[in-house]
Amino acid sequence: MPGPQESPRILVGDDEFQICRLVRDVLKSAGYAIDVTQTGREFLDKYYGGDYSLLILDTVLLHTTGLEVVMRLRDRGDGIPIILMSGASREADRVEPFAFTYRVDVLRKPFGVGDLRSAVGRALGTGPTD
DSSP: OOOTTSOOEEEEEOSOHHHHHHHHHHHHHTTOEEEEESBHHHHHHHHHHSOOSEEEEESBOBSSBHHHHHHHHHHTTOOOOEEEEEOOGGGHHHHHHHHHHTTOEEEESSOOHHHHHHHHHHHHTSSOOO
């Protein structure tokens, strides 16, 4: 975890560059340090080599799925807060039980800037918990 004077570092992964850019821009303007990636392999490499406070990733990444990334982290005992972005409503049947089992929050696409900021605040324990 970052020191007392450092901004929380957040790693963002999505196969869509526009989503990575949107999340990066919104959260940077809120004072967070953001790294982005579009592949599952690079996401894990950056995570293992970094000191992140929060992970935000889509269910779809290049080379692997976000679900596989979450399972790898949780199965090795990693308790870092994770927000899983989910797009298609048809994924709900699979994502909701997964989120409960693997202790992740779900952020449904399309989401607004306020939804993103609220989800990050809840995950980091700095915002409303409703």
